[in-house]
Amino acid sequence: MKKVFLVIGAGAGIGGTVAKKFAKEGYHAALCRRSDAEGLNKIASEITDAGGSASAHLLNAVDEGAIENLVTEIEAEIGPIEVVLYNLGSQIGGRSLEDTSLKVFELGWRMATFGLFRVAKVLFPLMEERGGGTMLVTSATASVRGNAGQHSHAASMGGRRMLCQTLNAEYSKKGIHVAHILIDGAVDAPDTLGKMLGAERFQQLREARGLDNDGLLLPEKMAETYFHVSQQHRSAWTHELDLRAFSDLPWWNHEA
Amino acid sequence: MKKVFLVIGAGAGIGGTVAKKFAKEGYHAALCRRSDAEGLNKIASEITDAGGSASAHLLNAVDEGAIENLVTEIEAEIGPIEVVLYNLGSQIGGRSLEDTSLKVFELGWRMATFGLFRVAKVLFPLMEERGGGTMLVTSATASVRGNAGQHSHAASMGGRRMLCQTLNAEYSKKGIHVAHILIDGAVDAPDTLGKMLGAERFQQLREARGLDNDGLLLPEKMAETYFHVSQQHRSAWTHELDLRAFSDLPWWNHEA
């Protein structure tokens, strides 16, 4: 059976692109997302067309039992999950306290914090039995500082970061490596940023950041670091790192 | 109508003691906790016996509508809530990933993160109309770093801290002051630490930390700082501060 790279949240941005990198490096890429079977199958096809191995799985991560069943099924039918990428976010754009319903606030937590906990609950015992494994977690600036309009996003991502630290504190000595990857800037991702902004504003942003097409975070380049971190020898593991474009200021600096 | 100090989580430790301080300074103290009506009434009586004003309210903060109804009722029947202390935690002692059920993990979030959000949702529009108000939030070391056995606690308190920052980012300019008070050490609190450890071990800890009875955080002394922060002039507000006993090492230092 093939070693498996599982990505939860496989759009045309980070998730799908990192999956292609792992597939190229010999992993079976198990791709999951909530909807858009067509888009999902397209990524899977691109991987298999390039000689890689991939499977597509629709998954509503907030459904009871859904994550648990998926992990169990993949482990049984495809192979051991060596690396999992948790790539679901809870960014819904700026929304004031008044405009953030209890339901939306809870949904953010179910996506960004609880889902990650559920993956660890079902997968870490299996990884521990095998002597190790890796969990890559795409995270956001909102995990380290709250901001206006980010109630749901910041509360859920802040919880996510602390959860990554508890998981490392308990599991790194058992060979399981959790890496919290803080994406601190706009990503060139049509399925998330593109949808949030709309096609026209997204294209405007891409052009404004232009600079030889690298003023946004490029998923293919990010994928190199995701892969590197997953392959670090256990004597030198990174728990937390940030990624941003050279032309962006980090979150701790104000705009001039 | 009297200006009201509302405390959610009024045990014999921080919550009740801070309430006594506010009552002494002229606030009506509205005391809430989930159970132990007798204990709650005892604190209220101690306040009124000392010439202060107090009311006791049983409240299960995770019940739908409970927080919202309580705030509405107090505002209608007692007076405007000028200061609210959110004093509910999610500490359940060390519990491994395996021993932390989905239900427990969710309950921690409902207590430590969601409840705070619900208070802000119902109370901040009222405070904004009045031109200001204060929210004091008792927080924990787990809000800034995860640790083994702290899955539920760290994820929910990390979310809480980020939520405090989003609230300040949106509401401080409207005159609402949110203060995140990081309690970094053991508190001399029979209702929480005492129950968690059991009477005997709690007494042993108190004696071990002895040092003229101040090796644990003393609630009466903490109350001085809670009150001070609530009275800061709006030209000089503290958003985040820590409190620990002189004999304790801060969370960022290992024992020698």
Add this chain to the structure above:
Amino acid sequence: MKKVFLVIGAGAGIGGTVAKKFAKEGYHAALCRRSDAEGLNKIASEITDAGGSASAHLLNAVDEGAIENLVTEIEAEIGPIEVVLYNLGSQIGGRSLEDTSLKVFELGWRMATFGLFRVAKVLFPLMEERGGGTMLVTSATASVRGNAGQHSHAASMGGRRMLCQTLNAEYSKKGIHVAHILIDGAVDAPDTLGKMLGAERFQQLREARGLDNDGLLLPEKMAETYFHVSQQHRSAWTHELDLRAFSDLPWWNHEA
């Protein structure tokens, strides 16, 4: 002999104003600054005219032996220094790498980091013998994040914050309390901000931030918190806190 409050960096902003607060509360205020004897004497006179006790000392803190001699002299001739406020900064406005000479970079360190270390070296053994003491340290946003043009400022204030933590780690258990007070915003201080901006721009800023005259950090209001922290009972000490005006965004939030 009187208990002494020593302030190193006593201008008409934070330093002098905090000194007035301590004098009002019964301390002798020993005021030091590098130059402007007239301005210094004016603050001392205002204190004595109000019935307080004060002395004025010119001090070039970067001179070899100057800090050490001053502390020794005050302890011998005036009384035991119970509280010291280290209020020297290293802010010189935005200055690019190219425009920051080696000499300027070093001077920033001598003012902001080394001077604080020297105070601790000479004063902490005396405080330890007496069983305790307090060191208040005015610090800046630059102590927690670097920014363009802040090479000297950030490097020296970052060093200062880490030094405060080492001092607490070693001395808090001996009864010496070090508090790092992060001033995160513009202070209504004619001697520092006023000089940096020039009289006209300073007045423009004051008016722009207007808002009933509290859009800048007001030293008299800050002094309340400085004093409170110095009086905290040793069972509940604050090591780090921030101060900013309600109308300012904290450093971790970008301007909208």
Add this chain to the structure above:
Amino acid sequence: MKKVFLVIGAGAGIGGTVAKKFAKEGYHAALCRRSDAEGLNKIASEITDAGGSASAHLLNAVDEGAIENLVTEIEAEIGPIEVVLYNLGSQIGGRSLEDTSLKVFELGWRMATFGLFRVAKVLFPLMEERGGGTMLVTSATASVRGNAGQHSHAASMGGRRMLCQTLNAEYSKKGIHVAHILIDGAVDAPDTLGKMLGAERFQQLREARGLDNDGLLLPEKMAETYFHVSQQHRSAWTHELDLRAFSDLPWWNHEA
């Protein structure tokens, strides 16, 4: 002319080992350290014996003009410095406030903070002219938290981290990438840890951490990440990351 990798602080641990990695990848490795010409030449020989290109340079980084002359000389005689690794630390073991002389405190700053500033002063204008470059900075836990006995170390490394942030804020948009690499654990390095502990205790530690010889940070494995970061595409740069062995707890966790 060859592209140059310059390492300041080239012992048999991180410095020399990272140099070997860069040499293998086609860079000329310019190796500098203060003393032990023999040890330095040995590393250079190992590189050239393996078919790489290397040069050895004795450098006392605290001497006036020494760093500046070295950079100028290498640029003139060997080639453009594309990547510089600043690998000098200021760890001198635990030393109480009393035992930390003013001279030692200042020396720590000259090594850990000022030296880095001087490298940037002389090298960044050259890199800027060429359109880019990379500065890797080996840093320590002491850069993010002070601890007893670490006065000189923490103050100087805290300054270093803030300096890295100012450099990025000013230069990343010009194509210069500064990466702050926080080494959070003991490194298997005979020239630094080995000397600090003495041969016998160092060997005991290595054996105690044993675990297939990877309970300490292994320089050859760390070098993989140093190299990866230096090669990140400018659309996805890491400014800060940590490295520790799987068997170590991170600095923010206490021992159980």
